[in-house]
Amino acid sequence: MELYDIIRSAATNAMLVMLLFTLAQSRYRAPVQWAALAVIVCLNTGLNIWFYLQDDYTTLAKLDIVYFIFVGIVAKPLFRDRLMQWLFNCFMVMNIYAAGVILSFYLCHLLPYPNYAVTLLRVLLFGAAIYLFRHHLRPLYRQAAERWDVYLIVSAALFMNFAWYFFSGADVTRMLTENIAPLLLLILLAVLLYLAALLSLRKHMQETLLREEHLNIRADRELTRHRLALMDEAVRQMSIAQHDRRHFNNTLLGLLEQGEAGKAAGLIRSYSESLPRKPRSYCDNVPVNAAVSYYAELARQQDIRCDLRLDIPQTLDVDEMSLAITVSNLMENAITAVSALPAPDRRLRLTAVYAGQLILECSNPFTGSVAFDEAGLPVSAKEGHGTGSRSVADFVRKCGGELVYEVKEGLFRVRIGMIGNNK
Numbered sequence: 062m063e064l065y066d067i068i069r070s071a072a073t074n075a076m077l078v079m080l081l082f083t084l085a086q087s088r089y090r091a092p093v094q095w096a097a098l099a100v101i102v103c104l105n106t107g108l109n110i111w112f113y114l115q116d117d118y119t120t121l122a123k124l125d126i127v128y129f130i131f132v133g134i135v136a137k138p139l140f141r142d143r144l145m146q147w148l149f150n151c152f153m154v155m156n157i158y159a160a161g162v163i164l165s166f167y168l169c170h171l172l173p174y175p176n177y178a179v180t181l182l183r184v185l186l187f188g189a190a191i192y193l194f195r196h197h198l199r200p201l202y203r204q205a206a207e208r209w210d211v212y213l214i215v216s217a218a219l220f221m222n223f224a225w226y227f228f229s230g231a232d233v234t235r236m237l238t239e240n241i242a243p244l245l246l247l248i249l250l251a252v253l254l255y256l257a258a259l260l261s262l263r264k265h266m267q268e269t270l271l272r273e274e275h276l277n278i279r280a281d282r283e284l285t286r287h288r289l290a291l292m293d294e295a296v297r298q299m300s301i302a303q304h305d306r307r308h309f310n311n312t313l314l315g316l317l318e319q320g321e322a323g324k325a326a327g328l329i330r331s332y333s334e335s336l337p338r339k340p341r342s343y344c345d346n347v348p349v350n351a352a353v354s355y356y357a358e359l360a361r362q363q364d365i366r367c368d369l370r371l372d373i374p375q376t377l378d379v380d381e382m383s384l385a386i387t388v389s390n391l392m393e394n395a396i397t398a399v400s401a402l403p404a405p406d407r408r409l410r411l412t413a414v415y416a417g418q419l420i421l422e423c424s425n426p427f428t429g430s431v432a433f434d435e436a437g438l439p440v441s442a443k444e445g446h447g448t449g450s451r452s453v454a455d456f457v458r459k460c461g462g463e464l465v466y467e468v469k470e471g472l473f474r475v476r477i478g479m480i481g482n483n484k
Contacts, residue, residue, distance in 0.1 A: 133147070
């Protein structure tokens with residue numbers, strides 16, 4: 062066993078686990094992720110050292126694949142991805158691992174000190190993959206993971222091809238040396254397949270964004286219509302207030318002229334108590350607060366109780382107007398759903414928590430059944446309905462977030478999680 066073996070093992074294991082954590086959606090915060098990463102890397106590095114002492118690189122290469130399959134099973138509870146999405150992540154990581162090992166083996170002989178160069182090449186290859194997925198490909202990749210039924214078979218087939226080469230040979234070094242052409246062609250095929258998938262998803266995303274823009278335009282028009290209605294109502298209320306104030310002043314003047322100071326004071330007191338209170342602020346974010354204020358008033362007019370607890374900062378790295386429209390759609394759908402219920406059941410709850418990641422949840426009582434499509438979105442049989450849900454889904458998808466609908470214990474819930482740096 063040499064020092065470069067330990068360095069190569071530790072670096073490869075660390076980069077692979079970081080890649081997996083980049084592709085998947087973590088359920089816990091960074092300290093838990095780093096602790097899990099450290100445990101996985103230490104265990105695998107210790108296992109690798111044992112085989113280095115036995116000078117058995119062939120069994121080590123096979124065992125590494127088995128080990129990361131085992132890690133994929135054990136580490137699943139740390140992430141929010143559904144089972145098939147998680148399998149897609151694992152196959153993607155193993156395919157990148159196989160391609161990185163093969164390419165580094167061939168390229169290291171072109172550089173000085175190949176035993177150390179192979180580690181540098183793996184760090185560069187895996188680091189490039191992590192950078193691309195984290196900063197450029199994550200929204201597209203999340204779409205691919207959501208469409209696991211289309212892309213999982215392709216990803217699994219590529220993994221089986223790579224695994225066959227590693228498991229079929231009695232000597233891994235000899236296998237890599239004798240199969241240069243087919244292995245490089247397999248890597249090229251994998252790159253082209255994934256590239257074709259991402260390009261098709263990119264086109265789909267562009268079409269989705271265009272559809273979302275149309276939905277936003279419609280939503281903006283609807284909000285504008287509501288604002289104009291509020292302005293008309295405000296003008297009408299102002300006219301009434303001016304008319305009432307003139308009568309109030311005349312009455313007050315008459316009481317004072319008659320020496321009825323006590324009655325005048327009581328009249329002033331009752332008038333002051335009838336004045337509208339200062340509008341409530343629900344959160345620091347101005348667009349979202351405006352949307353919530355409007356729908357909270359709309360709910361009050363329909364005798365719908367609102368439990369609104371919003372921790373949304375003044376500035377966000379997501380499109381704040383789109384977020385406001387999303388909140389509007391959530392509250393509007395909830396108000397529509399509960400407006401037909403008996404008075405005691407007319408309530409909705411909207412909560413938001415921000416801690417580097419914005420978590421929104423809207424819930425309301427519900428009776429009956431809800432049909433969901435293959436993407437997990439509610440389906441409405443009424444013509445003209447369902448546009449708000451699609452708008453919410455498009456916004457969350459654009460942000461690379463997560464959207465979950467569920468009906469449980471008589472409540473209809475919508476939960477949204479999005480990272481705050483996806484503007």
